[in-house]
Structure formats: C-alpha cells, structure tokens
C-alpha cells in the first residue's frame with residue numbers, strides 16, 4: 088500500500104502538465120505525447136471529451152497507449168473525470184472538477200493515487216484540500232478555446248490570492264497559458280503550468296515543451 092505523494096514531488100510533476108485528448112490534436116495523440124515527453128513534459132492528463140471525442144473501446148485503447156508511453160518515460164499518467172477508467176487502467180491518478188464526483192468519495196475509491204481537483208475560489212480550494220486533494224488545478228487564468236464550458240477568466244491574480252490566503256498545497260495554473268505567460272503564472276504562485284493548445288497545436292511539439300519547461304524552471308529559480 089503506497090503512501091500519498093509528497094508535496095515536493097507533486098510540485099515537480101506539475102511543472103509542465105500536458106492535458107490532451109484526440110479532439111485537441113492535429114497529429115496522432117501518441118506522437119504528440121512522445122514528442123512532448125521528449126521535450127521534458129512532467130505529467131500527462133488524458134482528457135477525452137467534447138465534440139468528436141472517442142468513446143468505448145477506441146477511447147480505452149488510446150488511454151492505454153498513452154499510459155504506456157508515460158510509464159516508459161517515468162511520467163505520471165492522470166485520467167480526467169472518469170474514475171472508473173482510472174481504476175481499470177491503474178492510472179497514477181485522477182483529476183476532477185467541481186461538477187464531477189465529490190473529491191472525498193473519489194479519494195475513498197482511488198486509495199493513495201494522485202487526486203487533482205479544480206478550484207476557482209479560496210472556498211473551493213480549502214474544501215478540496217480537506218477532502219484529500221494532492222494538487223489544485225486553478226483557472227482559466229487566460230481565455231481558452233479548449234474548454235467550451237470554462238468558468239470566467241481569472242487572471243494570475245487568483246493564484247496570488249490563494250497563496251495570500253495561506254493555501255500552500257501544490258497548484259497548477261490552466262487556461263490559455265503560453266510560453267510567454269509562464270513567468271507571470273509562476274510568479275503569481277503556481278508551481279507549474281497545465282497546457283493543451285500550447286503543445287498539441289504547436290508546429291514543433293518537442294520544442295514547444297522544451298520552451299515551456301525552460302521558462303518554468305527559470306521562473307521557479309528566480310521568483
């Protein structure tokens with residue numbers, strides 16, 4: 088029975104967190120993950136939803152393939168929303184939002200696997216932590232095209248407010264984050280950046296991941 092992940096370890100995994108599904112990809116998802124991993128991506132979330140998303144066996148098959156690529160690279164593989172799928176794959180963790188299953192019942196079901204929870208306010212953050220979240224996904228920090236039911240854009244200030252309120256658990260910013268915006272997001276208080284389009288829509292995927300990683304590491308070193 089493994090123990091819960093340590094916060095310092097969680098923060099490292101959050102540095103360049105690729106969130107993707109086939110819907111977000113111009114190229115084959117496996118190739119995108121391969122190149123993103125080669126570029127230093129530190130965690131991958133399988134988020135297969137929205138118009139045209141795979142379902143049934145093809146969806147599970149894609150998840151297995153991406154999970155195997157992550158396993159070979161020593162990078163955690165997280166499943167979005169679908170706790171059943173996460174358990175079936177024995178994934179490294181799940182990410183749930185405020186409208187998904189409650190975090191305390193998910194924590195119950197997944198044991199000590201990684202539990203990520205979306206939070207938009209100090210209240211939601213505090214509740215998620217009390218219910219066993221290992222990290223918080225906060226955003227959308229900037230306008231995003233990747234989530235059609237996204238909450239209002241919050242700007243980096245939400246990260247600053249969470250830290251000022253004493254929320255000191257691992258936090259990753261998400262929503263419209265590009266390489267040029269990394270420094271601002273980290274300086275506001277995030278431990279890393281979660282991206283979809285900045286990697287999946289890039290001309291050169293490995294280079295895009297490398298640039299994000301470099302900016303995150305530099306911003307952490309020079310707060």
Ligand SMILES: Nc1nc(C(F)(F)F)ncc1COP(=O)(O)OP(=O)(O)O
Pocket residue numbers: 104106132134167168182183184185186187203205223224225234259260261281
């Ligand atoms: N999927 C996510 N991943 C993160 C991450 F932590 F990776 F930054 N943060 C936030 C979300 C959004 O989660 P949710 O609010 O349930 O919406 P959806 O299920 O449509 O993604």
Ligand SMILES: [Mg+2]
Pocket residue numbers: 167168182183184187
């Ligand atoms: Mg969700």
